[in-house]
Amino acid sequence: xxxxxxxxxxxxxxxxxxxxxxxxKVGDKLLPGDVLAEVETxxxxxxxxxxxxxxxxxxxxxxxxxxxxxxxxxxxxxxEDYQSLLNEKLEIKPGSSxxxxxxxxxxxxxxxxxxxxxxxxxxxxRIKASPLAKSIAKEKGIDxxxxxxxxxxxxxxxxxxxxxxxxxxxxxxTSRIVPSSVSSGDSEVLVSQMRQTIANRLSESKFSAxxxxxxxxxxxxxxxxxxxxxxxxxxxxxxxNDIIIKASSVALKSNPGVxxxxxxxxxxxHNDVHIGVAVAIEDGLVVPVIRNSDQKSLSQINTEVxxxxxxxxxxxxxxxEMQGNTFTISNLGMFDIEEFTAIINPPDSCILxxxxxxxxxxxxxxxxxxxxxxxxxxxxxxxxxxGATGAKFLQTLKGLLExxxxxxx
Numbered sequence: 001x002x003x004x005x006x007x008x009x010x011x012x013x014x015x016x017x018x019x020x021x022x023x024x025k026v027g028d029k030l031l032p033g034d035v036l037a038e039v040e041t042x043x044x045x046x047x048x049x050x051x052x053x054x055x056x057x058x059x060x061x062x063x064x065x066x067x068x069x070x071x072x073x074x075x076x077x078x079x080e081d082y083q084s085l086l087n088e089k090l091e092i093k094p095g096s097s098x099x100x101x102x103x104x105x106x107x108x109x110x111x112x113x114x115x116x117x118x119x120x121x122x123x124x125x126r127i128k129a130s131p132l133a134k135s136i137a138k139e140k141g142i143d144x145x146x147x148x149x150x151x152x153x154x155x156x157x158x159x160x161x162x163x164x165x166x167x168x169x170x171x172x173x174t175s176r177i178v179p180s181s182v183s184s185g186d187s188e189v190l191v192s193q194m195r196q197t198i199a200n201r202l203s204e205s206k207f208s209a210x211x212x213x214x215x216x217x218x219x220x221x222x223x224x225x226x227x228x229x230x231x232x233x234x235x236x237x238x239x240x241n242d243i244i245i246k247a248s249s250v251a252l253k254s255n256p257g258v259x260x261x262x263x264x265x266x267x268x269x270h271n272d273v274h275i276g277v278a279v280a281i282e283d284g285l286v287v288p289v290i291r292n293s294d295q296k297s298l299s300q301i302n303t304e305v306x307x308x309x310x311x312x313x314x315x316x317x318x319x320x321e322m323q324g325n326t327f328t329i330s331n332l333g334m335f336d337i338e339e340f341t342a343i344i345n346p347p348d349s350c351i352l353x354x355x356x357x358x359x360x361x362x363x364x365x366x367x368x369x370x371x372x373x374x375x376x377x378x379x380x381x382x383x384x385x386x387g388a389t390g391a392k393f394l395q396t397l398k399g400l401l402e403x404x405x406x407x408x409x
Contacts, residue, residue, distance in 0.1 A: 002076030003052060004085055005036070007066040014041050015148055016065045018192075019072070028056045030075060037072070040192070044286070044322065045315040050075060057082050068148055129156035132265075136161045158264050162208060163200055194284045202343050209262070210382040213341050216394045218401050220357050220372040226404040234299060241277075241331050242302045244354055246407055247400040249273045249294035252327055255393040259326050261347040262384045276325030276345060277305055279312045286312045287345060289325045333357060339375040349384035350393075353377040374401075 007017045018040040024030065030050045037048045058074040066072055074082045127144045129137070133156045137144050140161070147164050149156035191199075223243055230238050252259040252273045261268045273294045276287040288308035290301060311317050328345040331354040342353040355375040362371035376397065380390045400406055 002057060002074050002080050002082040002085060003054075004071055005048075005050075005073040005075060007039070007068050007070045007072055008048075009068045009148075014068060016067050016070075017041055018065050019061055019063055020045065022059065022062065024056050026056055026059055027078075030054055030056055040194070041319075044317055044319060046319075048072070055080075058086075127156065128154055130158065132158050133161050140165065159204070162204055192283050194286075198284050201346065205344050205346050209344055209346070211341075211344065211379050212382050212387065212390075213377055213379055214387070214390050214394055215339065215375060215377045216398050218374045218376060218398050219362065220374045220401060223401050223404045224357070224372050230298065236299050236302045238298050238302050239305075240333070240357065241329075241354070242298050242305065243404065243407075244331070244352075244401070245275050245277065245290060245293055245301050245305070245329060246296075246298055247397055247404070248327065248329060248352060249275060250400055250407060251393055251397040253294050254396050255389070257389040258350050258378075258380075258385060258393040260349045260384050261326065262349050262381055263347055267349075267384050270326040272326070274324050274326045276328040276348070277309075278328060278330040278342075278345075279309045281313050281315070286317065286322060287325060287328060288312050288317055288321055289323065291324070328352070329354060333374070339377060341377050342379050344379050344381055349381040350390065351379045353379065 020038040020040050022037045023035050024037070030036075031053055032049075032051055034050045035047045036050055036056070039046050039048045052075060054075040055078040056073060057076050057080060060066070060071045060073060071086070074085060076082060128149060128151075129144055130151065134144070136142075136158065137147075137156075142161060142164055144156055147156055147160050148154070149160055151157040151160075220240075223240070227238055227240065227243060256269055256271075259270045259273060261270065272292055275290045275293045277290060278285055278287050288305075288311075290296070290304055290308075293301060296304070308317060308321060325345065325348060328342075328348050328351040330342045330351060332340060333354050333356040336356050338358060339355045340353050342351045344351050353376070355377075357372050357374045359370050360373045361368050362373060363369075364371065376394065378390050378394055380387075
């Protein structure tokens with residue numbers, strides 16, 4: 001019997017996938033494990049594999065976006081009739097979002113857009129959603145059937161409602177933008193799935209999490225000397241970023257109040273330390289995770305970061321390698337950025353922004369000397385982390401970097 005291949009949910013934030021390339025064509029024979037196509041998600045490019053033997057009977061779309069659970073292809077016996085499967089998909093059922101009556105809402109500028117009216121209580125009660133999400137949806141006139149849940153078992157939670165509101169706001173705002181003058185040298189580029197997700201998640205983080213920032217300047221003379229000595233005897237060349245990851249990991253174990261995740265109705269204080277390292281790639285930003293980084297040596301951290309950064313730029317990281325972070329580090333020091341603030345990477349409650357190491361005049365033992373200085377800025381979500389908690393973490397981290405031998409204890 002013919003089987004429908006649907007767009008899988010490959011990450012907890014995924015709403016749609018993008019078919020980039022087909023490796024098979026209609027009529028090709030398939031075996032389990034054969035790669036059908038390349039699918040771009042909001043985090044990575046993945047291979048879509050066949051799970052059964054048969055013939056590729058139908059391809060729904062050669063290239064472009066497909067919603068989660070949308071039909072991608074149909075596999076079955078050669079010559080088998082599959083049209084009934086497509087008819088079932090196209091059939092509009094009573095109470096579905098396709099048959100929901102559209103209502104008009106008026107915008108402040110007297111413009112109007114069509115949105116689905118809120119489903120009836122009997123319809124919405126069959127949709128998995130938290131009571132808070134249902135309440136917000138009812139208040140804002142949002143049809144829950146049009147939203148994909150990212151909670152447990154696909155349950156719609158408050159975060160999904162917020163993201164829907166952000167998307168609606170972006171669509172409305174975009175429709176009212178007056179294009180600037182266009183010259184012959186300009187080019188128009190469609191926003192990728194990854195960039196859309198980055199925009200949505202960071203907008204949600206910035207506008208829903210009350211950020212505050214703490215900055216310290218660190219005397220890096222001892223760390224510079226220690227790194228030089230280590231690299232004389234180490235097979236792998238340790239970077240300052242490796243040392244900062246290690247020092248941050250140790251500081252998090254001493255300050256568990258910073259190693260925390262916020263989930264609206266609960267907070268999770270993590271026993272393990274999993275550091276997310278922001279890596280810039282051509283199409284945006286990904287965050288590979290160094291798990292149990294407090295238990296790893298500098299050389300192990302160096303090897304893992306280098307490997308994951310390379311594979312991230314080639315879009316070859318698995319989703320598991322980009323999930324589960326408890327704290328994030330963003331380092332722009334290599335670009336001569338002295339100081340900056342970073343937006344928190346949810347569900348983390350903090351992110352550390354690392355600037356350049358610069359030679360500056362400094363006072364040591366009542367003498368003015370030239371010293372290697374580096375600024376660290378900790379962005380904190382005030383819902384989970386208080387000022388004193390963040391300050392103590394930075395104090396610990398500063399002490400570790402100014403006396404790096406303590407990392408060996």
